[in-house]
Structure formats: C-alpha cells, structure tokens
Amino acid sequence: MALFDLRLQDIHNQLTSKELSVNELVDESYKRIAQTDESIKAFLTLNEDGARAAAAELDKLLQEDGERGLLFGLPAGIKDNIVTEGLLTTCASQFLSNYDPIYDAAVVKKLKAAQSITIGKLNMDEFAMGGSNENSSFFPTRNPWNTDYVPGGSSGGSAASVAAGQVYFSLGSDTGGSIRQPAAYCGIVGLKPTYGLVSRFGLVAFASSLDQIGPLTKNVEDSAYVLQAIAGYDPMDSTSANVEIPDYLSSLTGDVKGLRIGVPKEYLGQGIDPKVKESVLAALKQFESLGATWEEVSLPHTEYAVATYYLLASSEASSNLARFDGVRYGVRTDNPDNLIDLYRKSRSQGFGDEVKRRIMLGTYALSSGYYDAYYLKAQKVRTLIKQDFDNVFENYDLIIGPTAPTTAFRIGEQVGDPLTMYLNDICTIPVSLAGVPAISVPCGFADGMPVGLQIIGKAFDERTVLRAAHAFEQHTDHHKQRPQL
Numbered sequence: 001m002a003l004f005d006l007r008l009q010d011i012h013n014q015l016t017s018k019e020l021s022v023n024e025l026v027d028e029s030y031k032r033i034a035q036t037d038e039s040i041k042a043f044l045t046l047n048e049d050g051a052r053a054a055a056a057e058l059d060k061l062l063q064e065d066g067e068r069g070l071l072f073g074l075p076a077g078i079k080d081n082i083v084t085e086g087l088l089t090t091c092a093s094q095f096l097s098n099y100d101p102i103y104d105a106a107v108v109k110k111l112k113a114a115q116s117i118t119i120g121k122l123n124m125d126e127f128a129m130g131g132s133n134e135n136s137s138f139f140p141t142r143n144p145w146n147t148d149y150v151p152g153g154s155s156g157g158s159a160a161s162v163a164a165g166q167v168y169f170s171l172g173s174d175t176g177g178s179i180r181q182p183a184a185y186c187g188i189v190g191l192k193p194t195y196g197l198v199s200r201f202g203l204v205a206f207a208s209s210l211d212q213i214g215p216l217t218k219n220v221e222d223s224a225y226v227l228q229a230i231a232g233y234d235p236m237d238s239t240s241a242n243v244e245i246p247d248y249l250s251s252l253t254g255d256v257k258g259l260r261i262g263v264p265k266e267y268l269g270q271g272i273d274p275k276v277k278e279s280v281l282a283a284l285k286q287f288e289s290l291g292a293t294w295e296e297v298s299l300p301h302t303e304y305a306v307a308t309y310y311l312l313a314s315s316e317a318s319s320n321l322a323r324f325d326g327v328r329y330g331v332r333t334d335n336p337d338n339l340i341d342l343y344r345k346s347r348s349q350g351f352g353d354e355v356k357r358r359i360m361l362g363t364y365a366l367s368s369g370y371y372d373a374y375y376l377k378a379q380k381v382r383t384l385i386k387q388d389f390d391n392v393f394e395n396y397d398l399i400i401g402p403t404a405p406t407t408a409f410r411i412g413e414q415v416g417d418p419l420t421m422y423l424n425d426i427c428t429i430p431v432s433l434a435g436v437p438a439i440s441v442p443c444g445f446a447d448g449m450p451v452g453l454q455i456i457g458k459a460f461d462e463r464t465v466l467r468a469a470h471a472f473e474q475h476t477d478h479h480k481q482r483p484q485l
C-alpha cells in the first residue's frame with residue numbers, strides 16, 4: 001500500500017513504533033509533488049526547507065519517550081488565505097503576491113502544537129471568490145481525476161493536493177461551499193464545521209459572518225483527527241464559540257440505527273444531474289440498510305439562498321477588502337499622482353475581475369438608499385433560511401442531499417457565465433447561511449468524475465455528522481478509489 005493510502009492513525013502508529021521516520025514521510029510528499037504537480041498545479045509555495053527542518057526535529061523527538069501530538073509528523077497543505085509566519089500568503093491574488101506574514105494563524109499554531117508539518121501553501125480562487133480555481137490570479141489548479149476538469153473551489157488546491165496524494169490532509173476555508181464542493185469534485189472528504197467552532201484568527205477575511213476553516217482528508221476518520229486538533233475557543237477571534245470540545249474520535253464507533261434523516265426535496269429537484277441524484281438515492285438506501293430512516297422534507301426558502309448569499313457575502317467582502325489599499329499590504333502601484341490615485345491604481349491593478357465584481361456589488365448593496373432594499377432584506381431572508389433548518393431539525397437528526405448539483409465541469413466551460421458558476425453552490429450556500437456543520441463524502445462516480453454526498457447536522461453536532469459519514473464510508477468503497485496520475 002502506498003504511504004499516502006494509509007490512514008493518519010496508521011502513519012502515526014508506524015512513526016511512533018519507528019518503522020517510519022518523519023523525514024521519509026516528508027520525502028514521499030515532495031517526491032509525489034515533483035511527480036504530479038506539473039499537471040495538477042495545486043501548490044503556490046513550497047516550504048521544503050522549513051518542512052525538512054521540522055522533520056529533523058520531530059525525528060529527534062522520536063528517539064525519546066514522551067507524548068506525541070495528535071498529528072505527529074503528518075505532512076499537511078494549507079490554503080493560501082491562512083497566514084503562515086515567514087511563508088508567503090497570497091490569497092492567490094496579485095495584490096498579495098509579496099505578502100510575507102509576521103505571525104501564524106490560530107489554526108496553524110494548533111497544527112504546529114499537534115506536530116504536523118507544513119508542506120506548502122495551496123492554490124485557490126482569488127480571496128476565496130469562486131468555485132473552480134479559475135479565479136486564481138496565478139494559474140488554475142486541475143482535477144486529479146481528469147486534468148481537463150476543474151477541481152472546484154475556492155479550496156481547489158486543498159482538495160486536489162489530497163486527492164493526488166501530495167499531502168495527507170489539508171486545510172481549506174468555506175464561505176458558501178468552498179471546502180465541500182471541491183472535496184466533492186475531487187472525490188475526498190471535506191468538512192465545514194459549525195460557524196464559530198474553529199478560530200479564524202489569521203484567516204484573510206472574505207465574508208466574516210460565513211467564513212469557517214475546516215479539514216480536507218481522504219476519509220472521515222482523518223477528518224475527525226484534524227478537527228480535534230483545530231477546534232476550540234480563541235479569544236483572538238470575536239466570533240469564536242466558547243463551547244466544550246467533545247471527543248470527535250469516539251463518535252466514530254457509533255452506528256446509525258434509529259437516526260432520522262430529512263432529505264430536502266429542493267436539493268433533488270430541477271437542475272440536479274440525474275446521475276448525481278442516482279448516487280444520492282443509492283447512498284440513502286445504504287443508510288436505510290444500516291438502520292436509519294429517511295423522509296422527504298422541505299427547506300422552502302432554498303430558492304432565495306444564492307441571491308441572499310451574493311448580497312451578504314459581497315457586502316462583507318467590500319468592507320473586508322477595503323484594507324487592501326496599496327499602503328498597508330501587498331503590491332503598491334508605481335508613481336501615483338496623489339493618495340486617491342494610489343488607492344485607485346493599486347486596487348485596479350491588484351484585484352482580479354471576480355473580486356472587483358463582488359466589491360462593486362457589495363458596495364452598491366450597502367450604499368445609502370439601497371441598504372434597506374438589498375442588504376437588510378437579505379439579512380431577513382437569511383433568518384428565514386436558518387429557520388427552515390431549525391424546523392427540520394426539530395424532527396430529524398441529519399439532513400442529507402447532494403453536495404453539488406453536478407460533478408466537476410471542464411476548465412473554461414463556465415468562466416464567462418458567473419450566474420451558472422454561482423448556482424453550483426445551491427446546495428452548500430443555505431447551510432453556510434444557517435451556520436450549521438456539514439461534510440461532503442464520496443458517494444459514487446458519474447462519467448468517471450466523483451460525486452459528493454452532503455451530510456448536514458445541527459449546530460455543534462459534528463459528532464453525529466462524523467458518525468453517520470463514517471458509518472456510510474465503512475460500508476462503501478468510493479473513498480478508496482484513486483485517480484490515475
């Protein structure tokens with residue numbers, strides 16, 4: 001079995017029993033990157049010297065007795081909107097192409113405390129705006145299952161690097177689907193935790209009322225390990241929830257007998273590829289055979305979710321991205337005439353088209369005279385969408401449906417059509433607006449491309465989400481399929 005096919009726990013055991021060294025593991029990772037990244041293009045920056053130095057330190061520790069971190073020695077990739085001290089953090093934007101952070105994000109500190117190794121920084125849509133990685137201002141990442149296809153986005157590099165076996169896990173961020181949709185397109189597991197469970201201190205903000213960091217992994221157990229390492233209260237993030245962190249690993253041993261599943265009719269209706277629907281229905285059958293029950297339910301405000309999201313997320317983005325002015329961060333224009341010219345030129349040159357589109361949309365929605373009609377109304381609709389979920393969760397433990405309405409599409413197919421691109425998130429956006437957790441797990445293939453199943457839980461009930469996802473995975477082998485590279 002190739003190293004990258006092992007579970008995090010197996011690797012951990014081999015390391016602690018000294019069958020394997022951290023250096024060998026890190027070597028494997030860079031070898032795999034050398035073999036595959038010319039075609040996949042998942043990485044923006046490699047941390048080879050840093051990773052090798054960290055590996056040497058950990059190998060020294062292996063000679064001594066003592067506690068090992070939960071992710072000891074495991075090579076990880078980090079989305080390039082999560083700041084890493086001394087390692088470029090560009091958000092895949094020309095604007096930040098020279099940004100070398102002076103601190104680590106809270107999650108990066110947690111990964112270091114858990115003793116994992118940062119292999120490098122992963123490509124994404126610029127400032128996390130997009131669903132295909134084609135909005136990276138450097139180059140698009142490609143789907144390991146077929147390099148003519150997009151890996152999804154915005155955490156496309158994070159998903160592709162795990163699917164290609166370059167790293168053992170990665171971190172992504174999800175605002176309206178950016179972890180789950182690329183995980184689905186690349187045939188891996190992606191978890192968006194409850195809003196507030198994982199600190200966003202050091203995540204370059206896109207839409208602060210929605211952004212969450214989460215793990216992308218090859219299987220559900222690994223997802224639970226990474227979540228265990230990164231979850232927890234952080235006073236440096238004012239939206240961080242001060243809740244007790246349960247033992248996610250022990251939730252994996254449970255079964256799904258008696259679990260009540262609601263299946264939203266809106267997620268399997270118009271616009272859903274019949275082959276995706278078929279895979280989702282087969283997965284529901286699987287749940288039934290494991291002792292769960294499912295019924296059709298309704299999330300009646302689903303049809304307003306995409307419009308609501310694009311008003312709220314863009315409004316927040318227009319405000320968050322105001323800090324990029326050419327003075328404090330990143331690239332500054334040459335020879336401006338005056339201060340206003342410096343702002344204008346730096347922003348015009350620094351941001352790509354999609355980012356500009358959203359800043360303009362958000363600025364418009366927030367402007368006086370339009371605020372009530374757009375921003376405020378969208379806030380009210382968001383409450384209705386959240387209530388849809390509350391209502392269903394009164395009678396059901398989980399909500400299950402597809403992660404995305406289709407499988408991955410061809411590179412270039414949707415670039416000229418932002419609306420079609422936005423609609424790819426129709427099943428993930430409502431979940432983000434409601435702030436509840438959801439995982440995407442592989443549930444089949446359609447024309448050779450992976451299909452993702454989305455399992456949605458109650459706020460802070462990641463345990464039930466992981467338990468159901470794990471039980472499903474134990475009885476299927478979709479997650480064991482590997483792309484030919």
Ligand SMILES: NC(=O)C[C@H](N)C(=O)O
Pocket residue numbers: 128129130131153154173174175176177178179313425
């Ligand atoms: N950022 C996300 O979560 C993805 C979404 N497609 C967006 O462009 O906003």
